[in-house]
Amino acid sequence: MPLQNDLILRAARGEEVSRVPVWLMRQAGRVLPEYRITRLKAPDFISFVKNPELAAEVTVQPVEILGVDAAIIFSDILVVPEALGLPYEMYETKGPYFPKTISCESDIKKLRNASCVEELYYVEEAIRLTKQALHNRVPLIGFAGAPFTIFCYMIEGSSSKTFSKAKKMLYQAPLLSHLLLQKITDCTISYLQMQIRAGANIIQLFDSWAGILTSEQYRTFAIPYIRQILEAISEVPKIVFAKDAFFALADLAKLPCDVIGLDWCTTPEFGRKEVGSQKTLQGNLDPCALYAPDEILIELTQEMLRRFGKNRYIANLGHGLYPDIEKEKAKLFVKTVQEFTFSA
Amino acid sequence: MPLQNDLILRAARGEEVSRVPVWLMRQAGRVLPEYRITRLKAPDFISFVKNPELAAEVTVQPVEILGVDAAIIFSDILVVPEALGLPYEMYETKGPYFPKTISCESDIKKLRNASCVEELYYVEEAIRLTKQALHNRVPLIGFAGAPFTIFCYMIEGSSSKTFSKAKKMLYQAPLLSHLLLQKITDCTISYLQMQIRAGANIIQLFDSWAGILTSEQYRTFAIPYIRQILEAISEVPKIVFAKDAFFALADLAKLPCDVIGLDWCTTPEFGRKEVGSQKTLQGNLDPCALYAPDEILIELTQEMLRRFGKNRYIANLGHGLYPDIEKEKAKLFVKTVQEFTFSA
Numbered sequence: 001m002p003l004q005n006d007l008i009l010r011a012a013r014g015e016e017v018s019r020v021p022v023w024l025m026r027q028a029g030r031v032l033p034e035y036r037i038t039r040l041k042a043p044d045f046i047s048f049v050k051n052p053e054l055a056a057e058v059t060v061q062p063v064e065i066l067g068v069d070a071a072i073i074f075s076d077i078l079v080v081p082e083a084l085g086l087p088y089e090m091y092e093t094k095g096p097y098f099p100k101t102i103s104c105e106s107d108i109k110k111l112r113n114a115s116c117v118e119e120l121y122y123v124e125e126a127i128r129l130t131k132q133a134l135h136n137r138v139p140l141i142g143f144a145g146a147p148f149t150i151f152c153y154m155i156e157g158s159s160s161k162t163f164s165k166a167k168k169m170l171y172q173a174p175l176l177s178h179l180l181l182q183k184i185t186d187c188t189i190s191y192l193q194m195q196i197r198a199g200a201n202i203i204q205l206f207d208s209w210a211g212i213l214t215s216e217q218y219r220t221f222a223i224p225y226i227r228q229i230l231e232a233i234s235e236v237p238k239i240v241f242a243k244d245a246f247f248a249l250a251d252l253a254k255l256p257c258d259v260i261g262l263d264w265c266t267t268p269e270f271g272r273k274e275v276g277s278q279k280t281l282q283g284n285l286d287p288c289a290l291y292a293p294d295e296i297l298i299e300l301t302q303e304m305l306r307r308f309g310k311n312r313y314i315a316n317l318g319h320g321l322y323p324d325i326e327k328e329k330a331k332l333f334v335k336t337v338q339e340f341t342f343s344a
Numbered sequence: 345m346p347l348q349n350d351l352i353l354r355a356a357r358g359e360e361v362s363r364v365p366v367w368l369m370r371q372a373g374r375v376l377p378e379y380r381i382t383r384l385k386a387p388d389f390i391s392f393v394k395n396p397e398l399a400a401e402v403t404v405q406p407v408e409i410l411g412v413d414a415a416i417i418f419s420d421i422l423v424v425p426e427a428l429g430l431p432y433e434m435y436e437t438k439g440p441y442f443p444k445t446i447s448c449e450s451d452i453k454k455l456r457n458a459s460c461v462e463e464l465y466y467v468e469e470a471i472r473l474t475k476q477a478l479h480n481r482v483p484l485i486g487f488a489g490a491p492f493t494i495f496c497y498m499i500e501g502s503s504s505k506t507f508s509k510a511k512k513m514l515y516q517a518p519l520l521s522h523l524l525l526q527k528i529t530d531c532t533i534s535y536l537q538m539q540i541r542a543g544a545n546i547i548q549l550f551d552s553w554a555g556i557l558t559s560e561q562y563r564t565f566a567i568p569y570i571r572q573i574l575e576a577i578s579e580v581p582k583i584v585f586a587k588d589a590f591f592a593l594a595d596l597a598k599l600p601c602d603v604i605g606l607d608w609c610t611t612p613e614f615g616r617k618e619v620g621s622q623k624t625l626q627g628n629l630d631p632c633a634l635y636a637p638d639e640i641l642i643e644l645t646q647e648m649l650r651r652f653g654k655n656r657y658i659a660n661l662g663h664g665l666y667p668d669i670e671k672e673k674a675k676l677f678v679k680t681v682q683e684f685t686f687s688a
Binding site: 213217322 | 508561611
């Protein structure tokens with residue numbers, strides 16, 4: 001059965017659209033009181049992620065509550081290192097923590113191989129349940145962390161302002177770094193293929209820590225692995241979002257993907273200049289603009305739309321929703337995009 | 345008496361230099377074992393900052409140990425909010441913490457005015473003692489935080505990944521934000537003038553959190569205040585370092601300053617294109633490159649020098665030295681710059 005609303009897929013492929021489609025990063029999350037209620041049904045965050053029924057429930061919520069043009073499967077980028085053999089804990093304030101990290105070759109050799117994605121059957125199941133509940137209303141976005149971002153957590157063991165341990169490994173042990181990046185890449189390819197088999201209509205790679213690299217390092221340690229993933233997937237459109245990586249946009253534009261995500265520090269004009277006209281742009285309102293009074297939020301959203309233009313564009317924030325943003329502001333953002341008319 | 349080595353001042357003013365000058369952000373710090381010994385003479389970080397003898401001692405250390413071409417007065421950008429009326433505590437791992445923050449107009453009204461810089465007599469005294477100990481060997485750099493960065497700490501009360509409380513204030517209360525930014529600016533002008541009277545030969549503004557703003561916000565809430573400070577100071581050359589603010593380089597280039605600092609994400613070519621030929625560039629080796637084996641560090645440093653070129657350039661890192669970097673690597677970086685010969 002065809003999708004009732006396939007605007008995001010059409011925009012991703014550069015086809016004509018009746019209006020600009022919109023979704024929000026972290027739309028399935030704490031910004032919705034409904035999410036917070038469902039969340040209480042699991043004892044901790046990781047059990048929550050591993051429960052397909054609950055994951056499907058919160059994945060569908062923003063489609064019904066916010067009216068977004070796509071669902072994104074509720075999960076966590078860190079399930080990949082976990083499947084590879086590094087379990088983690090998640091703390092509300094401090095973020096993730098890995099008791100075991102990678103520091104030498106034997107640590108890497110001990111990791112499982114790409115077949116470990118079988119462990120992630122719960123994501124496959126969550127996608128199947130979500131697809132049933134969505135009833136072809138909107139597309140479902142699958143996702144994974146980009147290899148360098150996953151690498152950062154596997155070396156550093158937690159979030160960090162500088163990720164200097166992970167970067168130290170790039171400088172001191174480039175061959176080992178490539179070995180680990182390749183392991184992550186192989187697993188990520190299998191993982192995304194599993195998501196597509198289960199029903200994901202489009203996928204996004206999140207390179208959250210792209211911005212800590214130099215442009216030369218990004219070309220060496222990030223781009224080749226993102227390319228491998230993109231080349232291995234041809235069934236669905238592909239989005240790459242490399243946060244704070246203004247310096248890599250021109251390189252990303254050469255990859256076989258359909259959409260490039262932009263953070264809020266990148267102006268629409270700079271993004272278009274670097275990426276060129278052959279790819280769709282996605283983004284990029286400052287998430288903090290959702291703290292603004294309604295009239296300011298509307299004005300900023302409309303200005304964003306005018307600057308990006310109607311074609312080859314998917315509206316979104318420039319990063320994930322912050323948990324303390326009011327649900328009504330997220331709704332207003334979506335509504336403003338969907339009701340906007342481009343003057344001829 | 346004239347300075348024996350005025351390379352940094354000459355480079356800042358765009359004059360010819362016999363070689364590229366070099367210093368390192370956070371050169372007076374934990375990277376030096378000698379600093380760690382001096383540090384033990386004070387019970388805590390803030391008493392250390394407030395002790396002119398100790399501050400002068402660690403300011404001179406890198407000149408003697410690393411052979412850098414300038415000293416930078418050892419202090420902290422947060423002495424300005426403290427003088428304004430918000431005392432803070434400093435924790436080795438978590439960074440600064442302000443028990444009292446700014447959340448409304450009456451909080452701002454309660455702040456002291458610019459005459460509060462009298463409280464910072466200890467910085468003045470530290471500069472005088474440093475100048476005596478330096479014996480005109482190299483210039484002394486004075487510094488302050490740029491107003492928006494200080495604003496961030498005064499609202500947020502601590503470091504943050506998003507500074508969403510500070511940014512919320514920009515969106516919800518722009519007039520109040522300007523009121524506070526003006527207070528900080530007035531105080532910063534008096535503070536820098538005091539540093540220059542005491543003997544600072546050049547000053548640097550650190551806009552550490554510039555990168556969390558959109559380019560429009562930076563133009564509204566950052567540039568006008570940086571401009572006021574730069575216009576109020578004509579006695580010495582002026583450096584502005586706005587970290588992660590690639591989007592603001594062209595705007596910064598229009599300000600009455602002499603040098604623009606670059607972080608390591610900005611390539612020399614991008615920096616020069618945005619800033620133009622009329623200002624000196626400063627930076628920008630990735631601090632993590634100092635984890636690399638000697639031959640790689642030398643290669644990366646030489647590549648940086650070749651790309652920036654000999655003129656209108658001051659070599660530095662793209663951010664402060666990380667505390668776990670080996671002293672010998674910092675020395676090697678300095679030596680590599682100082683011994684480099686540009687081929688004709």
